[in-house]
Amino acid sequence: MDTSQIIVTLLGTGLIGLVGWFFFAAPHRTATAVAGSGGMQQVDIKVKGGYSPDTIEVQQGQPVQLNFYRDETASCSEELLLPDFGIRRELPAFQTTTIELRPDKAGTYPFTCGMGMLRGSLVVK
């Protein structure tokens, strides 16, 4: 092994580790829904290469309003799926799409983009 091979090997292994850490150990940005009047819990979510916040906590049994603002044209985020609530919605770019639902059961419900790569979760407490 020559020097460059050693450097490439070390760098490569380090990068692999970094990639793993970067994507899999990413902290969740959690937001708790703001209970508006009339019991409507509202959360604003920005969609830009991901969902921020990506973990949304809501109270069980009260209506929830999720406002998705899609701040990009990248096609990855054009669809939003909330499979447990049977929701598939197109998010127009640079617009807010409001999704209303009523979580009756506690649990964690994932929401994803159309291809399941951008992910977030709705935590019903």
Next chain:
Amino acid sequence: MDTSAPTPAAGTPPRPAAGPAPRTETLNIEGMTCASCSNFVEKALRRTPGVVQATVNLAAEKATVEYAPDQIDHAGLKAAVEQAGYRVFEPQAPAAPNVLAADEELAERKAQACHDLKRRFQVAVGLAVVIMPLSMLMLWPALMARISMPLLNYGLLLLTLPVLLYSGREFYVSAWNGLRHRTASMDTLIAVGTGAAFLYSLAATVAPGFFQRHGLAPDVYYDTTATIIALILLGKVLESRAKAKTSAAIKALIGLQAKTARVVRNGQEVDVPLEQVRPGDEVLVRPGEKVATDGIILEGRSALDESMLTGESLPVDKSVGDAVFGATINKTGAFRFRVSQVGTNTVLAQIVKLVEDAQGSRAPIQRLADKVSAVFVPVVIMLALATFVVWFDVADPARRLPLALTSFVSVLIIACPCALGLATPTAIMVGTGLGASHGVLIRNAEALEKAYQVDTVLLDKTGTITKGEPEVTEFITAAGTEAPALLPLLAAVERRSEHPLAAALVRYAGQQQSEAPTGPAEATDFVAHQGRGAGATVAGQTVLIGNRRLLEENGITLSSELEQAATGLLAQARTVLYAATNGRAVALVGVADTVRDTSAAAIHQLQSQGLEVVMMTGDNYQTAEKVARQVGITRFFAEVLPADKASKVQELQAEGRTVAMVGDGINDAPALARADLGLAMGGGTDVAMEAAGITLMRSDLQGVVTAIALSRQTVRTIRQNLFFAFVYNTLGIPIAAGLLYPFTGWLLSPMLAAAAMALSSVSVLTNSLRLRGFKVQ
């Protein structure tokens, strides 16, 4: 622009004591530009008398206001906002929200995005076809000798830049946005792959001396960069076209809606836009016209083409009192109907809603793919890095860098999470959309999968195999009882009952009316005996009417004469109603429910699909057997009480069967819910539809055949897609990494990898679209 969290309420003013419950309303506020504006509006609203609570959301431009309806109304709230210097946007026709109205703006944006995509693709292709041959000049050494290598490289760089910065810009922007959120998508793969190839080439162009000093040829990969981008854009163009087709069915459904209605207002016929039609309006429909919305015919008769809703190809005759549905076509006669439902409450809107819900649902079969795609991209990046390292370490020094680089790029580019992501939803979209156009409404993806697994179909006889509209065929009275006198008494009881047999008797009594001079009698103390019949007091007499068990339970015996008649009726497969007045059996009513013309054929089709068909009925054994034989069913349950229907389903399940239950009535709901798959027949009750996985708009068993065949075909397509996607990725990535190179000398060029990747998602989509050719044999 950034989103702002809705400001939490700071201290709730005391609610007004007494008075009606507060109401909540959402106002669309216009003119807010910053957080201070929204705070201002919020404060203004909160200060308004009668407002209990107000929250303003800047991002959504909405104010949610809770107010006491006895103190302030919508207009008052609007005034408060306007006084604060902002506007309230009033959506048109708020009374009849029309979800079906195609979102024009959304469609326009999509068309624009599609147009942009095409132009970016064209630019990429145009430049790639110039870059490719220029990069291959080195194949002609004689020509190369005359051209300066650095000059050529700079030329290629100039040609590649627009491909990167214009055509491929979105990939880099999206990848960057993803990185900031620590998420990765296919854009990340493309950006890293093409970015690496480009940066390497850029270095080789700008500082070729550095490469030469280290014994490396300063090769450039501009052709790779440009071609990958062009091919992936090609894939996207094809994908967006195919995707549009997957939702074509639901768009067609939405497009069915009428635009205007001819309403009678103040005695005048006026054409008004559909949004202005209200329940209670009277609407005129001429031959050849579309029915504007749902309603009940007041006058006239006609045949209507309801195929768009039910899949039934023959026109349906309708007359006064019958329900008509929006979007159906009036064929022959003219009629006037009273509007009963508009907007989101119409049958068409509900179908659209149901199909949309189904299309948003996730199939259990998708779970593995979901798990894989969640970690897919980072894992692929790690694999690509490992590939680079391994090639760099094992290949001979002169070739190791190009080999490592091209394999690295190939791995990144060939990996296609899209195929995994598209495999299930596209098939579900096409399948459910197609179902809707056949009058088969699939509630969710899970129902589709269940239908695939079903091996036994349990049919509730009445309303499925038979028309469910029994007719009185015999009316036999005991000696000393006059039919004309008795019939009104029985009809009075049965008028209160909701049982189909009761309706038959009421109809029969109506037909015999001329022979019954007495006026309509009133029934009091009405009691419905579940699964047995009904009883009441009419004109001072205790009247009981129902099955034999009802009489037996009340200790009433039949005279030998009636006994004999009953045996005769049962032998003819009649359902027999026994009537008693004041504790004495007085009459027998023979009722027959006719088998639908299509039942036998449909049951045969189900059986030939390998399904066991079992019948269940509340009728006695003889009747059940006769009907079963008539339609070719060998196994049946007779004399099943409504409450026992669900347990029959359970009984079959206990035999290890996966049961599909077909029913239409309210009392079928528990059985429908209990079954692995519930199919509610059209004209069925809402309760039954709620409990069912699949709703059939058409009232015959052919719909069951279609539903099961379509579900099976859809699930088969999903499996093919998932198989393809998994195999594609598990084979493609190792090949791109050069796993075959030591054995066969095969190495995948990044450009071929791009072509494979572009085709992989398109082939999954195409396979899903193949479903559109589905035909029921």
